[in-house]
């Protein structure tokens with residue numbers, strides 16, 4: 144949007160290490176990742192299986208805590224937070240989209256999208272309006288009372304996106320959002336993420352596919368828990384912006 | 388606000404969870420139902436007994452002070468009372484004199500004698516020697532004939548007023564009025580039949596199996612000095628006046644007996660109050676033991692609920708992960724499961740109460756004893772079952788609440 148203005152860093156990772164203990168064995172999922180991501184960036188994280196992409200996403204999304212290293216999100220040091228403050232951060236600042244959708248099977252779509260609002264303490268009347276607006280944005284306004292098992296995979300993922308954006312978070316995290324979808328449906332979903340980015344959202348996604356990654360403006364490659372390359376596509380995006 | 392929204396959602400989840408697993412919930416509830424029935428029936432039975440006791444004790448009169456040789460309720464110092472003198476008719480008459488115009492005083496003596504009319508014999512009947520003031524104290528009046536008059540007492544007349552059950556037993560066909568009966572070896576004329584008193588469910592004396600005769604005649608017929616022991620009833624104007632009256636009675640008795648200031652009273656003052664107090668403390672202990680025993684079944688029911696809650700938490704681990712990923716705090720998850728177990732138990736409690744209501748009817752219909760369910764008992768049953776649910780749910784709910792979000796999300 145306005146590339147000319149000073150970019151605000153929303154997400155700052157320094158030397159993030161995450162090791163898992165499996166019995167006596169130590170698994171180094173991330174070995175010192177440092178990374179800045181600015182407001183309204185569109186980042187794709189790629190890399191072979193087991194390279195630590197999901198681990199990184201979970202740490203960014205405050206679902207997991209790094210073994211060592213500093214992480215600040217929207218100016219706040221995550222390491223200083225207690226359980227319920229972390230829950231709050233996940234609620235307010237982060238919208239998560241999972242490969243397996245992770246909707247509540249017993250709740251209808253409207254309620255699924257209302258859930259972040261409930262945990263955010265939004266009163267009932269407002270809640271319904273906001274949830275309906277979010278579902279309208281993903282084109283599912285006529286399905287409010289359906290349950291997830293009555294929808295296609297693509298529709299489920301759209302519900303998940305509506306749920307992720309309903310509280311207008313600082314970043315949207317999508318871990319292989321198209322991994323369980325055919326390529327046409329996948330493209331629909333990517334179109335939606337593109338729209339969110341165009342509307343000013345910061346979007347980070349994990350993918351194995353080059354043509355999905357092509358939607359992003361910056362591509363990060365991981366290998367064995369380290370950043371192998373970090374490429375921003377200046378040629379395409381900056382000239383457009385500068386031309387304004 | 389946030390908490391309120393949280394509570395609403397937790398309740399909604401709890402209702403959803405319980406309705407989704409009806410069969411499982413029903414089985415679990417069974418334990419709670421049995422526990423609640425056991426506890427409420429204990430309470431209902433004790434409540435019924437208490438009511439019967441009050442009814443029976445009601446004839447004693449709350450505003451009457453009794454002067455007797457022995458206290459009604461002795462705990463363990465029986466021997467200190469053993470050497471007390473009987474209260475004589477002479478002392479009783481002095482008391483009547485002393486309180487004339489101030490309070491109603493009625494002396495009575497109890498004894499047991501066989502009763503005979505022609506071929507009909509009743510063994511071991513309660514004979515009450517009393518004065519014309521008795522109806523003013525106990526409220527019992529004759530339905531046929533008349534009660535004692537002052538001259539009956541004064542001239543030691545051999546007249547008797549018989550209880551309703553005695554009338555029916557001794558005179559199955561005839562009218563008892565003016566018939567002559569034998570009380571022990573002595574001949575008495577029946578001048579009245581008392582109204583039916585009833586209300587004898589507590590196993591107390593049957594008030595309809597009594598015969599009233601003038602106290603003077605009683606002493607003349609049956610009283611040696613040794614077995615003449617008078618009880619003196621003094622009726623206060625009001626409950627409020629009782630304290631003062633009690634002091635006056637004690638003072639008067641001491642004066643009549645010429646007790647020196649250093650000497651203890653050698654008579655006892657008895658009131659409904661002290662009887663109720665003793666009853667309540669004994670009764671409280673019995674009830675306590677009953678509740679202790681029955682609450683074991685409730686605890687067993689609670690353990691069943693705890694078990695089911697562990698299953699429920701494990702089943703919903705992934706759901707916990709999803710909720711936490713989008714911002715649920717530990718508190719929210721904790722509440723969700725606590726409400727679920729409380730709901731299961733309250734449902735069990737309500738069903739248990741319904742069953743208890745039914746059982747109460749059955750018990751009372753059989754007449755074995757009276758049970759009485761009060762709204763208070765039902766309310767406390769609901770509260771207790773909710774508490775059992777919360778306690779039973781605590782550990783499982785805590786287990787669910789402290790899952791790390793990422794582990795819960797990965798759970799298969």
Ligand SMILES: Nc1ncnc2c1ncn2[C@@H]1O[C@H](COP(=O)(O)OP(=O)(O)OP(=O)(O)O)[C@@H](O)[C@H]1O
Nearest residue numbers: 163165170171172191192193194195196197198199
């Ligand atoms: N809970 C865990 N316990 C132990 N090891 C784990 C755990 N989660 C991840 N790992 C290990 O950490 C490494 C990184 O895993 P991660 O899930 O981040 O990979 P990924 O890049 O997302 O792979 P994929 O493309 O297959 O999703 C792997 O070696 C994995 O085995």
Ligand SMILES: [Mg+2]
Nearest residue numbers: 196197198318
């Ligand atoms: Mg992954």
